[in-house]
Amino acid sequence: DAGVIQSPRHEVTEMGQEVTLRCKPISGHDYLFWYRQTMMRGLELLIYFNNNVPIDDSGMPEDRFSAKMPNASFSTLKIQPSEPRDSAVYFCASSGTGSVETQYFGPGTRLLVL
Amino acid sequence: QKEVEQNSGPLSVPEGAIASLNCTYSDRGSQSFFWYRQYSGKSPELIMFIYSNGDKEDGRFTAQLNKASQYVSLLIRDSQPSDSATYLCASLGAGNNRKLIWGLGTSLAVNP
Numbered sequence: 001d002a003g004v005i006q007s008p009r010h011e012v013t014e015m016g017q018e019v020t021l022r023c024k025p026i027s028g029h030d031y032l033f034w035y036r037q038t039m040m041r042g043l044e045l046l047i048y049f050n051n052n053v054p055i056d057d058s059g060m061p062e063d064r065f066s067a068k069m070p071n072a073s074f075s076t077l078k079i080q081p082s083e084p085r086d087s088a089v090y091f092c093a094s095s096g097t098g099s100v101e102t103q104y105f106g107p108g109t110r111l112l113v114l
Numbered sequence: 115q116k117e118v119e120q121n122s123g124p125l126s127v128p129e130g131a132i133a134s135l136n137c138t139y140s141d142r143g144s145q146s147f148f149w150y151r152q153y154s155g156k157s158p159e160l161i162m163f164i165y166s167n168g169d170k171e172d173g174r175f176t177a178q179l180n181k182a183s184q185y186v187s188l189l190i191r192d193s194q195p196s197d198s199a200t201y202l203c204a205s206l207g208a209g210n211n212r213k214l215i216w217g218l219g220t221s222l223a224v225n226p
Contacts, residue, residue, distance in 0.1 A: 107157055
């Protein structure tokens with residue numbers, strides 16, 4: 001069974017550009033999490049969804065960040081406009097109702113904003 | 115501010131020794147605790163979770179929880195070079211919120 005899929009794996013962009021990160025959760029999982037990881041701040045939860053509905057977006061840094069989950073198999077995290085301080089690794093993770101404790105992480109997207 | 119704290123390390127142990135990783139948390143309402151392993155350049159993967167006081171064993175790994183002291187630990191017996199990674203501790207509060215609070219991780223190096 002395929003794990004969590006993220007694209008792109010690497011993204012280099014210039015300040016001010018729009019960045020869209022994509023995630024496909026494990027089939028049948030009804031929780032989806034977006035994280036950001038940096039050396040200084042560690043792993044931070046940005047937002048999570050349950051059954052495609054945003055439940056907690058308190059970690060979204062500011063209005064430049066937005067996330068959507070139009071259906072059970074797809075989610076996007078958008079940064080517009082991007083800034084150099086957004087450079088980080090962005091992870092998507094999913095979990096299922098039967099085992100909500102176990103979050104399965106995707107491979108991550110390494111974002112560099114110049 | 116709910117926090118999870120870990121010693122950043124690096125913790126260095128010889129092959130075959132016991133590695134002891136520690137974590138403290140500030141929220142007394144935390145109910146469940148998780149240990150994830152993250153290899154350099156890779157994504158975190160769950161090793162164990164624990165929610166009852168005491169020990170929980172899984173192969174070479176033992177998680178220990180002391181809620182009175184707000185302390186969680188992970189013991190790795192017979193450490194192998196392949197155990198060299200960063201170990202992340204996370205806590206989950208009570209109720210329906212699935213937001214994990216993460217520590218910054220402890221880097222472990224197992225030397226052959």
